[in-house]
Amino acid sequence: MVENTFETNLSHRQGADSLIDSKYYDDDGRPKRTGGVWITSSHIITAVIGSGVVSLAWSIAQMGWVAGIVVMLFFSVVTWYTSLILADCYRTGDPITGPRNYTFMNAVSSILGGWNVTWCGIAQYSNLFGTAIGYTIGASISMMAIKRSNCFHDSKGADPCHVSANPFMIGFGIVQIFFSQIPNIHEIWWLSIVAAIMSYTYSTIALGLGIAKVAENRTFKGTLTGVSFGDVRKVWGIFQGLGNIAFAYSFSMILIEIQPNFFIYRKHELIILTTQDTIKSPPSEVKTIKKATNISILATTFFYLLCGCSGYAAFGDTVPGNVLTGLGFTNPYWLIDIGNAAIAIHLVGGYQVFVQPLFAFVEKEASKKWPKIDNKTFKIPIPGLSPYNLNLFRLVWRTVFVITTTVISMLIPFFNDVLGLIGALGFWPLTVYFPVEMYILQMKIPKWSRKWVFLQILSVLCLIVSAVATVGSVVGIILDLKDYKPFSVGS
Template identity: 65%
Template sequence: MSGNTTTKNNLPHNQVFNVSVDVNPQGSSNCFDDDGRLKRTGTVWTASAHIITAVIGSGVLSLAWATAQLGWVAGPVFMLLFSLVTYYTSTLLSACYRSGDPATCKRNYTYMDSVRSNLGGAKVKICGLVQYLNLFGSGIGYTIASSISMMAIKRSNCFHSSQGKNPCKINSNPYMIACGVVQIFFSQIPDFDQLWWLSIVAAVMSFTYSTIGIGLSIAKAAETGKLRGSLTGISIGYVTQTQKIWRRFQALGDIAFAYSYSMILIEIQDTVKSSPSEAKTMNKATLISVAVTTLFYLLCGCMGYAAFGDLCPGNLLTGFGFYNPYWLLDIANAALVIHLVGTYQVYCQPLFAFIEKNAKERFPDCEFITKEIRIPIPGFHPYRLNLFRLIWRTIFESSTIITTVISMLLPFFNDVVGLLGALGFWPLTVYFPVEMYIGQKKIPKWSTKWLCLQILSVACLIITIAAAAGSIAGVVLDLKSYKPFSTTY
């Protein structure tokens, strides 16, 4: 076709070209972002809500126990150190949301996309493996914590009705199975943006049970009129010197788990508006969230230790007994269960969206993957049923059966929490953000900044190894006195 050929509407070819540029969905407009997607509407506050939902989870309940192992000095110091490291590496990770030439600034929609753009190669597969293991392990931890809380509600009511005469022994397995079934149901929520209501509810619930735990700890400490505990942690005699060392290592893993949310940071950042820049918005949200969670963590850890001393329980809420005030503990445990349902979905939904997006791009003409059936629900928006989403998410959530079985075999809250924190902290919170930032900013090797970043990474790796070793030692010790599928509480 020659350059003078006109179109059907008698417009010169170059004019048609200009029009096509103006309406190109990749350009910015009032309705679309620079990647052709609908304008993102997230703000500092919505991002903060997502982070708080993800961060203030069941891990907060183990912080009193962790403080008891470390003592009045090391406990708060390590919580502050972990908060600073988490905030700093989160700023490095948020800077990797966009990559490539400054003129194009390609968006990375997921953590793995960011690793692929900035590092590539085998590190992408390693990152994916660590993420999936972390998600799988979190399912185990959340299942254990949820079942413990549901059993606590049952036992507190049992004690109340029997006036403490009934030992109220309960098997944990049915409650773990119930948790798995609930997660399969909620996994059918279509999109992350439709999860906002569950995220808000979960955030409110997290503050609810944390506040109750803090309040009960203060009340219990006030009964004795003194603060329990010591500068160096749990006393020799209550545990052996070897056990104290292992427990200190495990406590580091518990604290690391409490601050773990990096694996979904990029996904949260992908929901915020592009002006001001996503990185600036995310850094503010991270600062707010980490500051708020650290305050709650210090209060839970320190007041719990002050209330119980060496006898500090692994799960703070279980340390107040099951009789009085039974109704307040029921509220706290119910809030924890509801929160964990939301937290699990906040972690899973970005993965669901990633798989379904790639499936639609690869098979755009397959109705099984792309077609949505609108099912009317009186009083609500129609539910968009997609057969591919229904089947694959159900299959994925069926892995909850596996996590449930493992949870039945290993119902040790602190050990599992510590191990999860150890396995996920260094690679996802420190190593990949540091390496991607170095690559993106082209920081010269052996420069002062490069050396400082590598020292930070190596130091966190050492802590991770120590925490993993302590948690494994704890599991081995607990298994000596545990009978699978038969232990009751």
């Protein structure tokens, strides 16, 4: 991923012994790490809980009470296990003195190497591009929900309140064009802090409203087998639900990169913001990561089950794809508006956190191929501030990128379908395959041994899950497109 642009060079200055003091610097010459189990756990929990939480109730509805909960526990256990084995890859070779791997990509490069690095890059950058589309859709739906909620409240339900998503997507795109001109991720750390607060806000609101609705109904809705279509759509719905849950759970690749220089808030964002890891030693980083993983997975699974089950219990098989935007909840409308505003603000920051590494990668490769593009920079004076360096290539290419993601979002504005597709495509390679393959090489596990066979079976099983989830999400998009007219007024 993005190289550390401001890491210390002390480790490369072996002659400067006076600067390398074990009281202040670790064995690699970086400033002393101070993170412990609870700090690490808090970063993981903050990173995992995000926009995927609002689709969990819908995912459970596709499978029913039994299968829905079992699938959530399956993803929880798989993510927990792959996180534990990935912890053993923090250092290459010796777990105490071996060279540190500062990023997930760094670990893949140093342990696996070869074509795996290219594949890992493709998987990660494709995931970033897809997430930019998903976030554009999610933000626009939340903004639509605010307008519809107030319309329903003012008309007391008499007005159908048809609202088009297109103006909101265009507005979101304009905002992203502006933020995208910020040179790099390190200059928008404050967006991550705001987004983290927003993430907790709407997640808590969704949970609270679900519990309140169940109390109001005085019964638990839902069925053991979930939504009943009576045809193949039931199968596609289950497959798509798998992708949605995978999107909410996939986070094992963040463990290597946990660090405190920036407040990091969800899933793959941790990969993007990382500049140096934070876990102190002794005890060994591996032990700290594993303890933090146990705490974090337990807490996250408990929260996810509460959110998903409370939403399904509140609405049963009619639960909307997004519990805060589907008008499942109508009162108190002001609280719902706050929840949706929090989602929109979160996704503004989340979009940038995802796309900035993609920007950096493309611009780095472009500057290698066309060195002169870096010279096309102009200083724009800003009263009271430092001059802004406007790079023409950055201006044009980043603007084109945002416009592209916005247009694609307008063509396929299907929140659950897109989230499911992103989760499905990223789950197996990033959460399972690379951690498993790195662990096998790192621990020198003999081929055809019991553990090797177990790990391969786990990898194949998760590949199948990712494959069917991908198919379900693609079919969902195709089916939705049959009844959707691009650039039309939504319902």
